[in-house]
C-alpha cells in the first residue's frame with residue numbers, strides 16, 4: 001500500500017543540498033496512476049530510485065518524489081534469449097544475485113550495483129564496455145511508461161517517447177517496468193590486466209590498442225600530482241573468463257563510514273599522498289589476475305556511505321565527455337588545471353567511449369573520452385574551478401553528465417544537448433526537478 005511521508009532533509013549522493021520533500025512510496029504497480037494524479041495540477045513530482053545520482057536531478061525541492069524502490073519484482077525471464085522483464089525499482093544488486101548463478105550478467109553496468117533498473121534507464125548509464133556495447137539503452141527491448149496525461153504505454157526503440165525516456169531523467173513520466181536482454185557468462189570472474197601509463201598520450205595509445213581485443217577498459221588517472229607525475233595512471237583491460245564458478249557477490253556487508261569525516265582531513269596534501277600511494281600499490285603485485293566481477297566493476301561498493309568521507313558539506317562530481325577529435329588535447333588541459341588547483345580527488349577515472357548509441361535525446365555518451373572525478377565542496381572556490389573546466393569542455397565540443405551534475409549553467413546544458421527541446425516537447429507536465437528548472441529556461 002502506498003505510504004506518504006514528509007522528509008525534511010532529503011539529499012542525493014553528493015549531499016550538497018538537503019531539502020524538504022513529500023515522499024510517496026508505492027508498493028505495487030497498480031498504485032502508480034494514483035501517485036501520478038497526486039502530481040497532476042498540483043506540486044510537480046519526480047520518480048526516484050536509489051538516489052545514487054550526485055546532484056539535483058533527483059531533487060525536487062518542496063515537491064513530491066515517488067520512491068520506486070518498493071517496486072522491485074523480477075517479472076519474467078526467458079533463459080533461451082536472456083530477456084528479463086522486471087519492475088523499475090529492482091536494483092542491479094538484486095538482478096545479479098539471481099542471474100549470475102544461472103550464467104547471465106547485465107549487458108553493461110555503472111560503477112555501483114546499488115542503482116535501480118529504472119534509474120539506470122532514465123540516465124542511460126554506461127559502463128566499462130561502452131566501446132563495445134554502448135549504453136544500457138542499447139539492450140532495452142521495451143519499457144512501460146505511465147504519464148499523467150495518457151494511459152500506460154509500452155514503448156519500443158524507434159518511438160520518439162522511448163528515446164525521450166531513455167536518459168530522460170524521469171521527466172517523461174514514471175517507468176514501471178523494463179524488458180532488457182542480459183548477456184551469457186561462463187564464469188563470475190574476469191581476466192584483468194593492469195598497465196601503468198606515464199602520461200595521457202600513452203593512455204590514448206593503450207586505449208586504441210585495446211579496443212578490439214578487450215571487452216572492458218577503464219583507467220585510474222592521477223589528477224592530484226603535477227610535474228613528472230602529471231597524467232600518469234593505471235589502465236585496466238579485461239575479458240570474461242571462459243570457465244569458473246558462477247558465484248554471485250556477497251550481499252551488502254562491507255565497511256561503513258559511520259559519520260562525516262572532518263573537512264580538514266581532506267586537503268591537497270592528503271589527496272596527493274593518497275594518489276601517490278595508490279599508484280605505488282597498483283604497480284606492485286601481479287599485472288594479470290583473475291578477479292571476481294564485484295571488485296572489478298564495483299570497487300567502491302565495499303565501502304558503504306563512502307560519500308561521507310567528504311565531510312558535512314558534501315561533494316560535487318565532475319564528469320565530462322570530449323568528442324574524439326579533441327579528446328587528448330582537452331583532457332590534458334583539464335588535468336593540468338585540476339592538478340594546479342590542488343583540489344583533485346581520491347579516484348579519478350578516464351575512459352574512452354565508442355560510437356554505438358541508443359539514441360536517447362539526453363543520453364550522455366559521445367564517441368571520445370570521458371573524465372570523472374570528485375571535488376570536496378568548498379563553496380565558491382570549487383564552483384570557480386568547475387567553471388574553468390566548463391570552458392575547456394565547451395570549447396572542445398563536449399558536455400557534462402546530468403547524473404553527476406548539481407551546478408552546470410543552462411547555456412552549457414543547452415549547447416551540449418542539442419536535442420533537449422525534443423525532450424521538452426514530450427515532457428510529462430506533472431513532472432519536474434531542481435535540475436530541470438535550472439537548465440531549461
Ligand SMILES: Cc1cc2nc3c(=O)[nH]c(=O)nc-3n(C[C@H](O)[C@H](O)[C@H](O)COP(=O)(O)OP(=O)(O)OC[C@H]3O[C@@H](n4cnc5c(N)ncnc54)[C@H](O)[C@@H]3O)c2cc1C
Pocket residue numbers: 013046047048049050051052053054057058068088089109110111112114115116117118119120121122123124125126127168169170171173174175176300403404
Ligand atoms: C559510485 C558510483 C558510481 C557510478 N558509476 C557510474 C558509471 O560508471 N556510469 C554511469 O553511467 N553512471 C554511474 N553512476 C551514476 C548512477 O549510475 C546513476 O546516477 C543512476 O541513474 C542511479 O540510479 P538510481 O536508481 O540511484 O536512480 P536515481 O539517482 O534515484 O535517479 C536517477 C534518474 O532517474 C530517474 N528515475 C529513477 N527511477 C525512475 C523511474 N522508475 N521512472 C522514471 N524515472 C526514474 C530520476 O528522476 C533521476 O532523474 C555512478 C554513481 C555512483 C554513486
